[in-house]
Amino acid sequence: MNAKSNVKEVMNKKLKPILSELRNFSNDIEAAAVMSRDGINIASVMDDTVDPDRLGAMCASLLSLGDKTSAELKRGKLKQVLIEGEQGCILMVQIGQRAVLAVVSKPTSNLGMVFLEAKKTVKTIIDSKLI
Structure with a gap:
């Protein structure tokens, strides 16, 4: 096992409980994932209906477009993206400069609570100094 895959494995092991706590917050949260800005899945908790690699690739594309849109319209640095x-x-919520938290929720979810819990999760991840 090379050093890079070992680091990813350690991060995955430490992030999964944090993501599980977010997912367990509400039955309306179907998936939670931490991925690099270029779409590489770092850690995720989700059922078989969501492919973490595919989610990562789509999020990377959306974040890139969001960055460009926010800059072009002079809205400042992108903080989050919501698709309903x-x-x-x-x-999708930024975790520092290099990573993002993606949360997939059902249509019945209380978006205010999802936003709040996602932001708490980002703070926990940042405070853990894993990313």
């Missing part, structure tokens, strides 16, 4: 569809929401 008929079947639920995807919230």
Whole structure:
């Protein structure tokens, strides 16, 4: 095992309990993942209906577009992206400069509570100094 995969394994092991706590907060939260800004899955808790690698790739694309849009419209540095569809929401929140938290929720979710818990989770991750 090389050093890079060992670091990822350690991060995954330490982040999963934090993500599980977020997911267990509400039955309306279907998935939670930490990924690099370039879409590499670092840690995730989700069922088989969500592919973490695919989610990472899509989030990377959306964050790139969000960064460009925010800059072009002079809205400052991008902090989060929310996508709301008929079947639920995807919230992406920055974790420092290099990572993002993605939360997938059902349409019945209380978005205010999802935002609040996601921000608490980001703070916990930052305070843990894992990212």
